[in-house]
Amino acid sequence: MNIERFGAILSKEFIHIFRDPRSVFIIFILPILMMFLFGYAIDLNMKEVRIAVSDQCSTSLSRELVSRLQSSGYFKVTRYFEDPARSDDMLLGRKAQAVVIIPRDFEERFTVEGDASVGVVIDGSNANTASLIQGYIKGFFGGLSMRGQKVPLEIRPVMLYNRDMKSSNFIVPGLVALIMMMLGALLTSVTIAREKETGTMEQILVSPIRPIEIVAGKVVPYLVLAVAIAGLIIAIGHFWFGVPVEGSLAELALLSILFLLTALSVGLLISSVVDSQQVAMMLSLFATLLPSTMLSGFIFPLASMPLPLRLIARVVPATHYLVIIRGIMLKGNTMGQLWREIAALSVIALVFLLAATKRFSLKLSSGK
Amino acid sequence: MSSMIEVKGLEKSFANNKALASVSLDVEEGEMFALLGPDGAGKTTLMRIVCTLLDADRGDASLGGFSVSGEPEKIREIVGYMPQRFSLYGDLTVRENLDFFARLLGVPRRKREERMKELLEFSRLGGFVSRRAEALSGGMKQKLALSCVLIHQPKVLVLDEPTTGVDPVSRREFWRMLEELKSKGTTILVSTPYMNEAERCDRAAMMYAGRILFNGTTDEVRSAFEGEILEVKSGELKRLAARIKEVVPTRFVQILGDRIRVVLPAKYAHIEKDISALLLTEGVGTDGIEKAAPGIEDTFIALMEGRDE
Numbered sequence: 001m002n003i004e005r006f007g008a009i010l011s012k013e014f015i016h017i018f019r020d021p022r023s024v025f026i027i028f029i030l031p032i033l034m035m036f037l038f039g040y041a042i043d044l045n046m047k048e049v050r051i052a053v054s055d056q057c058s059t060s061l062s063r064e065l066v067s068r069l070q071s072s073g074y075f076k077v078t079r080y081f082e083d084p085a086r087s088d089d090m091l092l093g094r095k096a097q098a099v100v101i102i103p104r105d106f107e108e109r110f111t112v113e114g115d116a117s118v119g120v121v122i123d124g125s126n127a128n129t130a131s132l133i134q135g136y137i138k139g140f141f142g143g144l145s146m147r148g149q150k151v152p153l154e155i156r157p158v159m160l161y162n163r164d165m166k167s168s169n170f171i172v173p174g175l176v177a178l179i180m181m182m183l184g185a186l187l188t189s190v191t192i193a194r195e196k197e198t199g200t201m202e203q204i205l206v207s208p209i210r211p212i213e214i215v216a217g218k219v220v221p222y223l224v225l226a227v228a229i230a231g232l233i234i235a236i237g238h239f240w241f242g243v244p245v246e247g248s249l250a251e252l253a254l255l256s257i258l259f260l261l262t263a264l265s266v267g268l269l270i271s272s273v274v275d276s277q278q279v280a281m282m283l284s285l286f287a288t289l290l291p292s293t294m295l296s297g298f299i300f301p302l303a304s305m306p307l308p309l310r311l312i313a314r315v316v317p318a319t320h321y322l323v324i325i326r327g328i329m330l331k332g333n334t335m336g337q338l339w340r341e342i343a344a345l346s347v348i349a350l351v352f353l354l355a356a357t358k359r360f361s362l363k364l365s366s367g368k
Numbered sequence: 369m370s371s372m373i374e375v376k377g378l379e380k381s382f383a384n385n386k387a388l389a390s391v392s393l394d395v396e397e398g399e400m401f402a403l404l405g406p407d408g409a410g411k412t413t414l415m416r417i418v419c420t421l422l423d424a425d426r427g428d429a430s431l432g433g434f435s436v437s438g439e440p441e442k443i444r445e446i447v448g449y450m451p452q453r454f455s456l457y458g459d460l461t462v463r464e465n466l467d468f469f470a471r472l473l474g475v476p477r478r479k480r481e482e483r484m485k486e487l488l489e490f491s492r493l494g495g496f497v498s499r500r501a502e503a504l505s506g507g508m509k510q511k512l513a514l515s516c517v518l519i520h521q522p523k524v525l526v527l528d529e530p531t532t533g534v535d536p537v538s539r540r541e542f543w544r545m546l547e548e549l550k551s552k553g554t555t556i557l558v559s560t561p562y563m564n565e566a567e568r569c570d571r572a573a574m575m576y577a578g579r580i581l582f583n584g585t586t587d588e589v590r591s592a593f594e595g596e597i598l599e600v601k602s603g604e605l606k607r608l609a610a611r612i613k614e615v616v617p618t619r620f621v622q623i624l625g626d627r628i629r630v631v632l633p634a635k636y637a638h639i640e641k642d643i644s645a646l647l648l649t650e651g652v653g654t655d656g657i658e659k660a661a662p663g664i665e666d667t668f669i670a671l672m673e674g675r676d677e
Binding site: 002004005007008009012015016019020198199200202203204205206207208209362363364 | 416419420421422423440441444445447448449450451453454455456457458459460464468469471472473474477517
């Protein structure tokens with residue numbers, strides 16, 4: 001590698017970045033915007049679960065139960081009626097997310113036999129909210145005691161690492177991964193596609209330049225920028241959304257660079273098959289957003305996916321990085337405990353980078 | 369004299385479109401060689417292959433004694449290539465562009481300043497060093513592009529339609545620069561759609577539909593014309609031209625300043641009598657008609673006619 005030629009590409013690239021207000025916007029403002037938008041929009045906390053109550057018993061005890069539900073802070077009773085057959089309408093019409101059915105013999109069994117039962121129907125169309133609601137309901141009834149009598153059912157789900165079920169702890173690390181992946185691939189693919197589109201690639205290829213010099217000259221500036229952005233959004237996550245950083249920040253930074261390398265090489269690979277900035281942009285978004293949100297364990301747990309999807313998820317860099325960043329930020333993992341993910345990510349980074357450099361052609365691809 | 373660029377039996381197709389069909393060519397050291405022909409003739413493809421940007425399907429080419437297939441990296445060191453489209457960085461200033469290409473093309477650090485100064489003087493862009501390339505005029509852009517590919521003092525220059533879309537004054541200045549480079553021994557291969565520009569070159573090749581129609585010194589090109597060229601002087605050019613077009617295909621009749629120029633390729637030469645007769649009835653005597661010497665464009669038109677048979 002010739003340092004002079006590498007340096008020529010490198011310094012020219014920095015001039016491009018800082019002279020173009022649009023690129024400054026995309027690089028710095030967009031991630032911050034995304035962070036706040038997603039940070040607030042993807043809120044998995046449930047403030048008030050809308051509950052309908054079908055009260056067939058209609059006694060002072062059943063009404064006490066309803067008022068206890070209401071005052072628990074987790075639920076909001078939106079409908080109160082008698083006929084249990086209307087439960088379906090409540091859920092279908094989105095009037096409630098769950099229906100609590102108090103049977104006719106509720107008070108009788110409670111006072112006489114001491115094991116009254118209550119039926120609960122939950123809208124399961126959104127698995128995430130459903131399981132949350134289920135948790136709330138169990139928690140509510142588990143801790144319920146009325147007229148000095150406990151309800152015999154005792155379930156206490158224990159949440160590790162995210163004890164208070166704060167979804168920002170769960171979401172923010174995922175967002176960091178998503179933004180870094182997307183931005184890394186987008187920036188590199190577009191910068192090379194631009195040179196092809198404007199014809200400058202044709203001009204610089206007629207020189208003694210080697211593929212590694214162009215690739216490195218293009219990757220290093222964006223790596224530096226992406227590291228700065230990663231630091232910025234992790235800082236926002238920590239100071240604004242209150243996500244802890246239990247582990248070592250230095251280790252997190254090092255592994256983030258590794259992850260960014262995979263993102264940048266995805267961008268390089270994309271740029272080797274496209275000739276225009278538009279296509280490069282579309283392809284980068286498609287190739288990073290979808291796998292990084294759907295197949296990485298960002299929102300949907302991988303364990304519940306069918307085997308073929310789980311296998312695909314293994315080669316999505318974000319899958320491994322998510323384990324790493326969540327591990328370091330939330331659990332205080334050390335690199336030694338994360339060696340499997342680090343190894344996987346290193347292999348992916350190496351394969352992608354080699355493929356990208358190899359695919360980078362010093363010839364024109366078409367007669368245009 | 370030895371060959372600086374040698375092209376033998378080059379063929380190249382894109383999808384189903386044959387861009388080059390068996391093209392052979394020689395450009396000698398120190399020569400200024402013009403590639404002529406309309407858009408789509410294959411000029412750009414030929415130049416890209418010579419500069420190692422494209423691989424040929426068949427045939428071989430060499431530049432400076434290095435084969436395009438064997439030692440492309442050697443060729444890329446000694447050639448200066450200017451693509452047809454303006455291909456510098458618009459957001460970089462004149463100086464930044466020159467500096468970028470100096471580093472890219474391996475000009476040693478201590479020589480850079482000196483080379484830049486020489487080139488800024490040569491291109492008369494000295495007053496614009498801090499201006500962004502995108503803000504230059506068309507002519508200045510081309511001069512800057514030329515300066516950038518000259519920075520490493522290449523032995524061979526390959527210029528793809530450098531004067532297309534450039535105003536006539538800048539075009540003349542650009543050719544003056546090329547002539548100066550040639551006088552210092554640089555071999556130049558230049559393509560152009562303007563036939564009159566080829567008159568400044570030592571030799572020219574005419575390309576059409578991926579083939580070379582004719583190849584020789586500019587004098588040879590001119591004298592390859594077979595047929596007659598008439599020039600008619602008159603006060604009523606437009607009306608007369610319309611009359612002439614009644615007996616001659618329109619594409620051969622042109623109004624040039626104060627005269628009508630009628631190019632008659634060999635197989636149309638017999639029409640000459642008809643034109644004389646027609647002009648006589650219009651009151652133009654034989655002394656109003658002059659035979660003119662062929663230019664390069666006339667040869668091209670005649671060759672195209674012969675080809676369409």
